[in-house]
Amino acid sequence: xxxxxxxxxxxxxxxxxxxxxxxxxxxxxxxxxxxxxxxxxxxxxxxxxxxxxxxxxxxxxxxxxxxxxxxxxxxxxxxxxxxxxxxxxxxxxxxxxxxxxxxxxxxxxxx
Numbered sequence: 763x764x765x766x767x768x769x770x771x772x773x774x775x776x777x778x779x780x781x782x783x784x785x786x787x788x789x790x791x792x793x794x795x796x797x798x799x800x801x802x803x804x805x806x807x808x809x810x811x812x813x814x815x816x817x818x819x820x821x822x823x824x825x826x827x828x829x830x831x832x833x834x835x836x837x838x839x840x841x842x843x844x845x846x847x848x849x850x851x852x853x854x855x856x857x858x859x860x861x862x863x864x865x866x867x868x869x870x871x872x873x
Contacts, residue, residue, distance in 0.1 A: 767801075777803070777804055778803050778805050779804055780809050780810065782794075783805055784810065801823050801824070802820060802822045802823065803820075806819075
């Protein structure tokens, strides 16, 4: 799959929400051969790693590219960015996780 993605200049993403946590286990690391070629992958630490809150880690090979692709900048959105630092790389998203409305998946409160 990595070869095809590279040939066709496609984004190569692995949804390892459950299984990618196994990357930490040297005994089965070989089963993930080639994962270093992905452009991004996701892992959910609350599954295998027993994090106390629902959370997801989306890892990018080139974070600047991902930020450019997922950024929105329009005058009608300024109200959303007024009190938000523009230079940060961490995204905070409101959620309805077990922490309640306005709880960030990382455990802090969303403001």
